[in-house]
Amino acid sequence: MDVDLIFKIAGMGMVVAVLHxxxxxxxxxxxxxxxxxxxxxIVLGIVINLVSSLFNNVKVLFRxx
Amino acid sequence: MAAIKIIINTFILIVSSILGFAFGxxxxxxxxxxxxxxxxxxxxxxxxxxxxxPLPQALENVSIKGKGGMSRIFKRIKEDLISEKREDIYESFxxxxxxxxxxxxxxxxxxxxxxxxxxxxGKSSRRDQEENFKFIKSQLENLHLEAEAERMKNTKLYRTxxxxxxxxxxxxxx
Numbered sequence: 001m002d003v004d005l006i007f008k009i010a011g012m013g014m015v016v017a018v019l020h021x022x023x024x025x026x027x028x029x030x031x032x033x034x035x036x037x038x039x040x041x042i043v044l045g046i047v048i049n050l051v052s053s054l055f056n057n058v059k060v061l062f063r064x065x
Numbered sequence: 066m067a068a069i070k071i072i073i074n075t076f077i078l079i080v081s082s083i084l085g086f087a088f089g090x091x092x093x094x095x096x097x098x099x100x101x102x103x104x105x106x107x108x109x110x111x112x113x114x115x116x117x118x119p120l121p122q123a124l125e126n127v128s129i130k131g132k133g134g135m136s137r138i139f140k141r142i143k144e145d146l147i148s149e150k151r152e153d154i155y156e157s158f159x160x161x162x163x164x165x166x167x168x169x170x171x172x173x174x175x176x177x178x179x180x181x182x183x184x185x186x187g188k189s190s191r192r193d194q195e196e197n198f199k200f201i202k203s204q205l206e207n208l209h210l211e212a213e214a215e216r217m218k219n220t221k222l223y224r225t226x227x228x229x230x231x232x233x234x235x236x237x238x239x
Binding site for chain 1: 218219222225226229230232233236237239
């Protein structure tokens with residue numbers, strides 16, 4: 001598995017966390033919530049293929065197809 | 066290939082930071098415009114109350130002694146007042162509304178105070194005008210304090226946001 005992906009997700013997490021703090025401090029809680037949500041969606045978009053291949057591997061391993 | 070990637074990512078980071086700075090500066094523009102307007106109105110008050118100049122002359126003096134681009138507004142009012150031979154100076158004030166909004170980043174509540182000046186200017190006794198100037202100055206002071214608080218909060222916010230969004234994009238693109 002590509003280790004770079006883990007670092008990329010960690011970086012995204014840090015940026016989103018700082019964005020959340022900055023927006024909350026400025027009194028824009030709704031935007032802070034939205035930013036966190038967008039961060040989750042982006043990270044999910046990055047890992048979705050891996051999750052899909054994981055399920056495929058599980059299916060192959062237990063002969064569920 | 067790696068060099069091109071680094072250049073593109075740096076470019077994205079710089080552009081997003083510049084955009085953040087530009088948005089942040091919009092808020093400081095309103096505070097500065099209000100400060101300039103306050104100064105111009107003080108000058109206008111002293112020209113009318115202490116100098117006893119007629120209105121066109123007082124407006125001309127404000128445009129000379131006033132601060133920043135705001136003093137040009139008073140010159141425009143004077144020119145409109147004379148060239149159109151207006152009976153009511155409020156109409157000349159009303160014509161400056163769009164300019165105040167677009168170029169000086171003033172909000173509707175700021176412009177309302179400015180237009181109020183047009184409604185009361187030169188229509189009553191000197192004592193009445195003195196009271197009106199006092200009222201307008203206190204209103205502008207309050208608005209300036211509010212704009213200053215907004216500036217402190219939003220300028221920092223947009224600058225940080227610009228850089229962080231750029232950083233997020235760079236991480237996604239790596």
